[in-house]
Amino acid sequence: MSAPTLQTGADGRLRHLLTVEGLPRPRLEELLNTAESFLGVTQREVKKVPLLRGKTVVNLFFESSTRTRTTFELAAKRLSADVINLSVSTSATVKGESLLDTLRNLEAMHADIFVVRHGTSGAAHFIAQHCLPHVAVLNAGDGRHAHPTQALLDVFTIRRHKPNFDQIKVAIVGDILNSRVARSQIHALTILDTAEVRVVAPRTLLPVGIESLGVKVFTDLTQGLAGVDVIIMLRLQKERMRGALLPSEHEYYRQFGLTEARLQGAHPEAIVMHPGPINRGVEIDSSVADGARSVILEQVTNGIAIRMAAMSLIMGTRTQDGREVG
């Protein structure tokens, strides 16, 4: 296992957050604990702490995503940072300006944090390699590679319901092949020594060699869900029908959609998660998405706290115990 060194400095401190892979467990738990302390902030009357006052966070989105961008913006503002939102249409970059050129132009903004979402795997790594040394890069999703803050908020949410990872089974269901979320979730769960991590999908949506990441592979949903404590449903992109990966949404729902009946096979206290946005009636039935076992909206709330934690940790402004936040 090659430990990524780009995101952790020689002192072991986080310089960037590019991927969950290779994060030492104490670092990962530090992120979760810090988020825990921020959770209080978001519930207060005055929802602001001055940790990033005077700092500039640039949301650099090469792929449109209102939801993710908004949670990063909110997180930055609650830390009192100045926020700039930039949507760089990839068509403009295709027409000549390279990512490196875009980056050089943005340096004039004197950003302290780049929050980057890009459609190409490795884009956040690339930016971290080539940006000015004082700039921290926070990966908000790169291609099929990684989406660390989403995975962190997911394990954060799980931890609040099932604190002992070594005693739970987690099933990730859906388009594993194209999912950066799944990859980051798998890393986060294995770092936390989760008793069993399963992936459930038709063979066309399972990447070759996924077992090497430490998961059990299931192609049957009923078997895959048997006795699990956590079910994570992934969003199915409609494009997958065109690529001959799936025959139809209808067939997918019949074989891999999460319904009340299918949920019966899981542990009686199993929770249901989804990174959103949901395709009701495609990967999940409405009654499950809105049901008692669903923690989907909780995930959104926790997302802000996790992103506050990630930003404050990579800027190194966190206090020792992670509690003293103004």
Place this chain on the structure above:
Amino acid sequence: MRISIRGGHFIDPANKVDDTLDLHIADGRVVALGTAPDGFQSDREIDAEGLVVCPGFVDLCARLREPGAEHKGSIESETRAAVSGGITTVCVPPDTDPVIDDPSVVELIRRRQRLAGQAKVVMLGALTRQLGGEFLSEMGALMEAGCVGVSNAWVPVANPLVMRRALEYAATFDLTVFSVPYDPLLAPDGCAHEGETATRLGLPGVPRSAETTIVARDLALIEETGVRAHFCRLSAAHSVDLIERAIGHGLPVTADVCAHQLYLTDRDVGEFDSRFHLRPPLRTDIDRQRLLEGVRSGSITAVCSDHQPHDQDAKLHPFSDTEPGASTLETLLPLTLALRDHGLDLNSALERITCAPARILRIEAGTLGLGAAADVCLFEPDTEWVVESHALYSNGRNTPLDGRRVRGRVKQVLVDGRSVFEAG
């Protein structure tokens, strides 16, 4: 000019000579081995003690980037890089811009090569017009212009009927068809071996079947037509099996591998290191071992550089947006010599980059028999050195071996008896 190269370890795999022998050259040709002919007075003596003296290397595939991509390299710069690596003949695939599907392009490249006066250049003509995979190229004219074979380079001939007819038509002119087995339909946006590394990094994969299905298809067509063909740049273990089986059945096929494919794997991609973005992609250790075995057994007859120099910008993007390929002319010798650590003796290792590729190209090169052109390489077989990208002669600094310690260093190179390179 008469030259005597004295006291070297002379190796000529084509003639199975491997001894301490003097080599005597007159008017650009070999005139004697051992004792000089009566009355031979050399104008220059080269002391080759401690050096291996062997035929200059023949490289089955090197992109010189001219015409069409002069910002990456020129015939002048890349043939100079070739001789600095001991290579005296390079074979250029037809995917230049314009494509080598017309005698005028052949003539242009030849003229530029003559002006440069470094390594010799031979060319493969396009198999189909504009490499479009649809209409046959004017192979007769290309042959008359001097092309040594035909190929569609990396552009697939998707239609098997066109491929079959191209094979048959090429055979009409006794031209060898060089197949680069790759089906992009099996690897949409593919940029890394479909396996653990690509899965971990979320990179679009290139399955082995993108290569093996075309090897299998072309072998079936060759079996039916009896046409002579060469398979280029094998990367998958199963491709070697297919080639060995075909050779066993007596089909007129040969194959090569590029040198770095024998030592690097997809794990070297690490965290999106674009220097390891290659085509064919680096595969697993199982594939690498099978390729080595093929080179050992001789089913893979030749080793080549597959030189693809790039400008800096080409590699300065997120991994999948970078251009594939590596600048490899100057590391062909050390990587070939490293075959000594994998069960080949020095003589057999050198055969893979001298007479074997020359036979595939059916050209007179890669040997130093009496009367042969005096294309000679003198090298120190055991000198260690560190590859440094900035020190390369090639305009392309994109070497995946940057910083690695290698063994075997070129000392001096002659082309037609003329010294074109001497290490400082």
